[in-house]
Amino acid sequence: MIKLGIIGCGAIGTSIATAVDRGEVKNCQLVSVFDIDKKQADKLLSKLSARPKVAKTFEEFLKIDSDLIAECASQQALKQFAERVLKSGRDMQVMSEGAFLDNEFSKRIMKVVSETGKKMHLPSGAIGGLDVMKAAARSGLTNVKLVTRKPPDSLGGKSKRVKTVFEGSAEEAVRLLPRNINIAATLSLAGIGGKKTKVKVISDPTIKHIIHRLEVSGKFGRMTLTLYNLPHPDNPKTSALAVYSAIVTLQQLCSPDVRIGT
Numbered sequence: 142m143i144k145l146g147i148i149g150c151g152a153i154g155t156s157i158a159t160a161v162d163r164g165e166v167k168n169c170q171l172v173s174v175f176d177i178d179k180k181q182a183d184k185l186l187s188k189l190s191a192r193p194k195v196a197k198t199f200e201e202f203l204k205i206d207s208d209l210i211a212e213c214a215s216q217q218a219l220k221q222f223a224e225r226v227l228k229s230g231r232d233m234q235v236m237s238e239g240a241f242l243d244n245e246f247s248k249r250i251m252k253v254v255s256e257t258g259k260k261m262h263l264p265s266g267a268i269g270g271l272d273v274m275k276a277a278a279r280s281g282l283t284n285v286k287l288v289t290r291k292p293p294d295s296l297g298g299k300s301k302r303v304k305t306v307f308e309g310s311a312e313e314a315v316r317l318l319p320r321n322i323n324i325a326a327t328l329s330l331a332g333i334g335g336k337k338t339k340v341k342v343i344s345d346p347t348i349k350h351i352i353h354r355l356e357v358s359g360k361f362g363r364m365t366l367t368l369y370n371l372p373h374p375d376n377p378k379t380s381a382l383a384v385y386s387a388i389v390t391l392q393q394l395c396s397p398d399v400r401i402g403t
């Protein structure tokens with residue numbers, strides 16, 4: 142049985158917790174939760190039949206015995222806590238992947254991972270095609286471009302007209318829109334890095350879906366992928382697909398299984 146702790150009790154943390162609580166993740170028991178906003182943790186607990194411990198501080202959270210920590214909070218939280226989680230002997234599953242385009246953080250974590258032998262798992266989240274990119278990158282990629290269209294509330298805005306809100310590198314995108322475009326980091330890590338991966342983000346009041354159009358080319362050939370993601374009912378900034386991806390990754394980590402497409 143894998144003992145799971147969750148940092149961040151919002152849309153993703155709560156969906157993971159309820160999936161574990163319903164027995165959808167075999168060999169997994171939720172033992173602890175932590176959120177800077179205690180009300181969020183209490184709200185999460187009210188949806189469960191099990192009674193994981195609620196930590197008031199990160200130090201208290203680390204003292205509760207667990208094997209695997211799921212980060213579902215923010216880039217800042219990941220930067221703040223990841224090193225101590227790994228050094229305490231736990232593996233991690235993380236959602237705020239944008240943090241990895243901060244060079245200093247990324248280097249520090251790579252070092253800790255190799256020193257401790259602990260693992261950090263990055264689910265595909267709200268995007269797809271990473272299997273293709275990782276394989277194709279072996280022969281060199283020449284172009285990776287992501288064009289994302291979001292309804293204004295998914296960007297935390299209210300604009301009534303179609304507007305480009307960002308155009309530049311993935312590295313800049315995750316820095317300037319830290320709550321919105323973690324997938325730019327995931328794509329960068331699977332492909333050609335945060336400086337060369339191109340990103341455009343458009344606010345579009347005429348759409349209901351979050352639409353990601355990905356173009357990748359290289360010596361392998363060419364891929365285009367268009368995803369029409371529905372927003373998560375509890376958080377319009379998060380795609381429902383990101384939650385499913387987090388739960389499937391957790392299922393894989395907790396059970397010996399045949400792994401498809403990884």
Ligand SMILES: NC(=O)c1ccc[n+]([C@@H]2O[C@H](COP(=O)([O-])OP(=O)(O)OC[C@H]3O[C@@H](n4cnc5c(N)ncnc54)[C@H](O)[C@@H]3O)[C@@H](O)[C@H]2O)c1
Pocket residue numbers: 148149150151152153154175176177178181213214215216217218221236237238265266267268319320321323324327376378379380383
């Ligand atoms: N990789 C992907 O495809 C993908 C997709 C969607 C969201 N995300 C990221 O996943 C994370 C969680 O998303 P969500 O939709 O559940 O967000 P949310 O806003 O619904 O919930 C986040 C929770 O984390 C808590 N939190 C924030 N900072 C914290 C800290 N320093 N310590 C402890 N708790 C903290 C907040 O109080 C909140 O309850 C965000 O960083 C988001 O950008 C990634």
